[in-house]
Amino acid sequence: AQSVTQPDIHITVSEGASLELRCNYSYGATPYLFWYVQSPGQGLQLLLKYFSGDTLVQGIKGFEAEFKRSQSSFNLRKPSVHWSDAAEYFCAVGISSNDYKLSFGAGTTVTVRA
Amino acid sequence: NAGVTQTPKFQVLKTGQSMTLQCAQDMNHNSMYWYRQDPGMGLRLIYYSASEGTTDKGEVPNGYNVSRLNKREFSLRLESAAPSQTSVYFCASSEYSGRFYNEQFFGPGTRLTVL
Numbered sequence: 001a002q003s004v005t006q007p008d009i010h011i012t013v014s015e016g017a018s019l020e021l022r023c024n025y026s027y028g029a030t031p032y033l034f035w036y037v038q039s040p041g042q043g044l045q046l047l048l049k050y051f052s053g054d055t056l057v058q059g060i061k062g063f064e065a066e067f068k069r070s071q072s073s074f075n076l077r078k079p080s081v082h083w084s085d086a087a088e089y090f091c092a093v094g095i096s097s098n099d100y101k102l103s104f105g106a107g108t109t110v111t112v113r114a
Numbered sequence: 115n116a117g118v119t120q121t122p123k124f125q126v127l128k129t130g131q132s133m134t135l136q137c138a139q140d141m142n143h144n145s146m147y148w149y150r151q152d153p154g155m156g157l158r159l160i161y162y163s164a165s166e167g168t169t170d171k172g173e174v175p176n177g178y179n180v181s182r183l184n185k186r187e188f189s190l191r192l193e194s195a196a197p198s199q200t201s202v203y204f205c206a207s208s209e210y211s212g213r214f215y216n217e218q219f220f221g222p223g224t225r226l227t228v229l
Contacts, residue, residue, distance in 0.1 A: 004156075044157075100218065104156035
């Protein structure tokens, strides 16, 4: 079965600094990869997704992610964080296009300090 | 266009009580999902419905049942609530295109406490 690992439980970053969130997956072939964000008390919102093609994908809110097959990673980055980026971020993996089930990582909580 | 709606937003139950969580989507999506979110564990799939008329177990189905009432609605039932079912429950939906892994759209969640 596929699995998703987000090694960092909590990251604190200063406003204006860069941010990188790590995601590693375990699956034989190239999975479908997603990053979701959850603001406090809210549901999840899709930031970006990767299916194939260009390994650097752009998403909403200034986020980007890079797929690295050799490292089985799909790390999320933002060059300059804003206070509104404080949230919980989830990496998700899908392998079956029959039912679109996703496996989620445990999440990384991002705190932004002024 | 409300997207995915869930009711109720909050609920407190006593052990052994039953309840149904309601979910509806107005995006004409084929597939719907129920997840639970617990601290440090991310989201875990309870049940899903790939299309109207079908339901299947996910990763953590024990203690739950579901009904795909029609294309819009997918309910989750706890027949005899246990403290271990204290969690935040999310409903999601996605379009089935036959080829691509489409985005799942999430509702705002139901926060359930079982005493």
